[in-house]
Amino acid sequence: MEPRYISLTEFCTCHEIQHSFIHSLSEHGLVEITVIEENEFLEQEQIRELEKMMRLHYDLEINIQGIDAINHLLQRVSQLQDRVRLLENRLRRFEE
Template sequence: MSTETYIPLKTLCTHYKVETSFFQGLNEYGLIEITTIEHAPCVHHDHIKNLESIIRLHQDLHINFEGIDTVMNLLEKINTLQNELIAAKNRLRIFEE
C-alpha cells in the first residue's frame, strides 16, 4: 500500500478549514473511509472529489450528515440512470441506421 495515494487528515483539515471531528463524523456515518497509516489517519486520494462535494454541502448549504448521505445517494442514482440512458441510446442507434 503506497502512502503517496493517501492524504493525512491534518492536511485536509488545514486545506478545507474543517475540524478533525468533522471527518471522524463522516467516517462514523459511513460517508468516507479513514485509513490509519503510520499512526496518522488518512483518506485515499480517489475519494477527494466526493469529499469536496460533502464539504460544500455541509458548509455552503448547512446540511447535516443524514442529509448529505441522502444527497450523495441520490446523486449516485442519477449518475447510474444517466449511464443507463446513454447505453440505451447507443443500442437504439443500431436500429436507426
C-alpha cells in the first residue's frame, strides 16, 4: 500500500506549531520529512507518534534530546514486552 502524506505546512498550521520543531525532530531522526516537488510532507503513519512528541515538548516542556531518550526507552519497553509475551507462549506449550 502506498504511503499517505500530510503537508507539513498544513500540519503545523492546524496544530499551531513552528516548522522548526518538526525540523528539529527530523534532525534527531524522530520523524521523517518527505520532499515532493519542493514541498515537505509527513507520512500519515507518523502522526500519532508526532503528536505524542508534541505533548511531551509543549505540555511537559521536555527538550528534543529528552524526547529522543523517552522515545528510545518506550521502544525498548515495547520490545521487551513482545519478548515476554513470546516467552510466556513458549512456556505454556511446555506446561501443557
